[in-house]
Structures are given as C-alpha cells and as structure tokens.
Amino acid sequence: MQRTAKDYIFIALKGFAMGAANVIPGVSGGTIALVAGIYEELINSLKSFNLKALKLLLGFKFKELFKHINFSFLVAVFGGTLVSIFTIAKVFKYLFDEHPILIWAFFFGLIIASVYYVGKTISKWNAQSILSFVIGLAIALILAFLNPSTTQNENLFYIVLCGVIGISGMLLPGLSGSFILILMGNYLLLMVDSINYLSEFIKMALSGDLSEALANKEMMNHLVYFGLFAVGSLIGLFAFSHVIAVLLKKYKDITIALLTGFILGSLYIIWPWKNDVYLEINGLLQLDRHGEPIISSYEKYFPAEWGGYNLSAIGLMVLGIVVLWAIEYYGSKIEKAK
Numbered sequence: 001m002q003r004t005a006k007d008y009i010f011i012a013l014k015g016f017a018m019g020a021a022n023v024i025p026g027v028s029g030g031t032i033a034l035v036a037g038i039y040e041e042l043i044n045s046l047k048s049f050n051l052k053a054l055k056l057l058l059g060f061k062f063k064e065l066f067k068h069i070n071f072s073f074l075v076a077v078f079g080g081t082l083v084s085i086f087t088i089a090k091v092f093k094y095l096f097d098e099h100p101i102l103i104w105a106f107f108f109g110l111i112i113a114s115v116y117y118v119g120k121t122i123s124k125w126n127a128q129s130i131l132s133f134v135i136g137l138a139i140a141l142i143l144a145f146l147n148p149s150t151t152q153n154e155n156l157f158y159i160v161l162c163g164v165i166g167i168s169g170m171l172l173p174g175l176s177g178s179f180i181l182i183l184m185g186n187y188l189l190l191m192v193d194s195i196n197y198l199s200e201f202i203k204m205a206l207s208g209d210l211s212e213a214l215a216n217k218e219m220m221n222h223l224v225y226f227g228l229f230a231v232g233s234l235i236g237l238f239a240f241s242h243v244i245a246v247l248l249k250k251y252k253d254i255t256i257a258l259l260t261g262f263i264l265g266s267l268y269i270i271w272p273w274k275n276d277v278y279l280e281i282n283g284l285l286q287l288d289r290h291g292e293p294i295i296s297s298y299e300k301y302f303p304a305e306w307g308g309y310n311l312s313a314i315g316l317m318v319l320g321i322v323v324l325w326a327i328e329y330y331g332s333k334i335e336k337a338k
Contacts, residue, residue, distance in 0.1 A: 008076045014038050015080025029081070031173035031263055035114045035324065040248055042077060043171070045070040046241035104272035105313035109320025111267055117328050118173070119260045122253045129257040136258040140265020143183065152189050152281070159225050162186045163232020164239070171240045173259045179269070182279065182296055188286050192294075194226035272313055274298040 014036040018029035033039040048069045056065035066072070095103040122129055153159075162184055166177045181187040197219045204213045213219055247255040279286040279296035286294045303310045 011076040012080035015077035016084040019081035019084025034173045043244045047245040101272045106316040106320045109317035113321040113324035115264045129253045132254045132257040133261040136261020137265045140262045144268045159228045160232035163229040164236035167233040167236035190229045194222040197222040274300045
C-alpha cells in the first residue's frame with residue numbers, strides 16, 4: 001500500500017497517543033495501538049527484524065531492508081511516541097498532580113469505549129473467544145490485585161527476565177510495563193537507580209573524563225544492570241512480536257478476545273476515585289528518579305457525594321467515550337474513501 005505524507009502524519013499522531021498512554025500508570029501503549037488500528041501492522045513490522053533483515057543489512061541493501069522492516073511506518077510511530085514522551089508527559093504530570101480524578105475519569109471513558117471498539121473487531125464470538133476473553137480479564141485482575149515484591153533481586157539472569165517481561169507492557173494492551181516491574185520488585189533498581197547512574201555516566205563521558213566513573217564500582221554495576229535489562233527488553237520485544245504475529249494470523253478472534261479481556265481488566269487500575277499507596281521497603285518510602293514516591297497500588301473508593309467536581313469527572317468520562325467514538329467514526333470514513 002502506497003502511503004502519502006498525510007498518512008504518515010496520522011500514524012505519527014497515533015504514535016504520539018501511544019507515548020502519552022505509556023506515561024500513565026496502568027495504561028498500555030499497546031491499548032492505544034490496538035484501538036487506533038495499527039497494532040497488527042506494528043507487531044508484524046517488529047517481527048520483520050529477523051535473519052533476512054540481518055542479511056540485507058550486512059549486504060548493504062538498505063532500500064530492500066527498509067521495505068522489509070516497514071521502516072517509514074516504524075519511524076512515524078516511534079517518532080511520534082518519543083515526541084509525546086518528552087512533551088505531553090509534563091502536561092500529564094501536572095494534571096495528575098493537580099486534578100487526578102478528572103484526568104483518570106477521562107481515560108476511564110476512553111478505555112470503556114476501547115473495550116467495545118476492540119471487541120467489535122472480533123468476527124465471531126463463540127465458546128473459544130469467550131473463554132479467551134475471560135482468561136485475559138482474569139489475568140489483568142490478578143495482576144492488579146497482586147502485592148508488589150519488596151525484595152530487590154540483582155541476579156543477572158533475573159534482570160534480563162525483567163526486561164523480557166517488562167516490555168510486554170508495550171506490546172500487550174491492558175498491561176503496564178512499569179507496574180509489572182514493581183510487582184517483580186526491580187522497578188527501583190532498573191527504572192530509578194540504574195537510569196540515574198546512566199545519566200551521570202553520560203555527563204562524565206561528555207566532559208571527557210571517565211576516570212571517576214570507572215572507579216565507581218556501584219555505577220559500573222548499575223550500568224551492567226541497565227545493559228542487561230535493555231538486552232532483555234529487545235529479546236522480549238522481538239520474541240513477543242513473533243508470538244503475537246503468529247497468534248493474530250492463525251487465531252485472530254481468540255487473540256483479540258484475550259487482549260480485550262486485558263483492556264477490560266485494566267479498568268480496575270484506572271478507576272478515577274482512589275488514593276495512592278506508595279512503595280515501601282523495610283518501612284522506608286521509595287522514591288523515583290525525580291525524587292517522588294513510587295506508587296505501588298491504589299486504594300479504591302466510591303464517592304459519598306456527587307457535587308460539582310465529581311459530576312465534572314462523570315462529564316469527562318463521557319467525553320472520553322465521545323472522543324474515541326469520533327476517532328473511530330472519522331477513521332472509518334477515511335478508510336472507506338480510499
């Protein structure tokens with residue numbers, strides 16, 4: 001299919017939305033990709049990083065390589081994602097700090113609508129797809145109710161495993177990679193300490209003096225941890241993409257039903273009315289790389305009164321549903337016009 005510049009702008013906007021979702025605790029960029037209609041192409045594009053791609057690269061056949069891996073599509077998606085992470089993340093941080101119930105309510109509405117529109121793509125609901133949906137829902141709810149591990153594990157193989165499993169938050173709708181790392185007990189080690197040390201190392205490298213860094217055993221250890229985590233993430237990225245691509249090809253309805261269950265289960269985490277429960281290890285409050293407490297779970301409640309603020313939240317919930325409906329409606333019109 002020959003795409004125009006306008007098509008790639010829309011794909012970049014979808015990538016932008018994915019990046020926005022990834023900064024929200026409990027929300028997966030995979031959910032947005034699925035709802036936006038680019039999930040299957042994204043999975044197949046990632047799956048194309050295989051032996052053939054390596055042969056084309058080593059043979060300097062870049063034109064064929066770019067076509068094989070769907071390069072323009074991936075650049076548009078991940079370009080939009082990166083721009084989003086470095087821009088809208090700040091806006092979301094302000095909204096979550098100042099108006100958490102309102103912003104959660106908006107996303108709750110989006111996810112409710114997502115369940116309907118993603119489920120609608122299943123061509124036939126039968127016993128198998130219903131069972132798959134229930135399994136996906138059960139897995140998501142079990143993960144939501146699990147207590148985080150308070151034991152940090154520096155075993156090198158376990159760190160690689162954290163990368164393999166953590167990346168699933170990007171590929172599997174309804175699952176949050178950061179939340180999974182908290183459950184595994186290594187969020188602080190990998191997403192806070194190791195990244196802080198990596199930032200320090202880069203600053204030292206840019207200054208041209210690495211002697212202090214090389215003499216810092218703690219820094220070197222954390223750089224190894226981050227490197228192994230990155231390796232695990234790449235392994236997980238390509239392994240999961242191959243598995244999901246096969247499932248979508250051979251068992252599309254069952255796979256989409258499973259993912260729909262994941263999305264529905266994530267509504268428990270996104271429920272607007274809740275209090276944050278912060279991560280503590282041995283009675284000490286754990287902070288992220290910005291010096292803020294790490295959220296490990298949420299304490300849900302139902303509003304006792306329905307004043308203006310809570311009614312505004314309901315309004316934003318409805319707005320979220322309407323926004324997704326509008327995206328779907330105009331998206332289908334554009335597809336029909338092609």
